[in-house]
Amino acid sequence: MCAGKLGKFYSMQKVMFNHFNINVSDIERSAEFYERALGLKRVGNLDAPDGSYKILYLGDGNTSFRLELTWLRDKVGKYDLGDNESHLCLTVCGDYGEWRKFHKQMGCVCFENFDMDLYFIEDPDGYWIEILSEGRK
Secondary structure, eight states: OOHHHHHHHHHHOOOOOOEEEEEOSOHHHHHHHHHHHHOOEEEEEEEOTTSSEEEEEEEOSSSSOEEEEEEETTOOSOOOOTTOOOOEEEEEOSOHHHHHHHHHHHTOEEEEETTTTEEEEEOTTSOEEEEEETTOO
């Protein structure tokens, strides 16, 4: 019953990705990892007046999509990532082999699938980030 109405609604509206959030245990350590491993840059921040949280936005300089790193003062212990089946995926430009070599030197490559021509890196909190070459969709 709603399908027709929703189809018309979506044809008149525009939706764009804004950001993807991950909670982190040390916001500076995480920011430094994403800056070093992927060249992401700080593009904004928001701190709670009472110090209960800090948010740091990172961008790729090419799109408006941002990675939001959130630190919560009252969080104790590591985050439970479950089966870690959800993930962020980034396309790297340039020599894919050099990127993989760089990430291996950093010690952050956690999974490689040569048949699918992809690999994952792991951030300091255990989040996996898929890395694809420019030519791969």
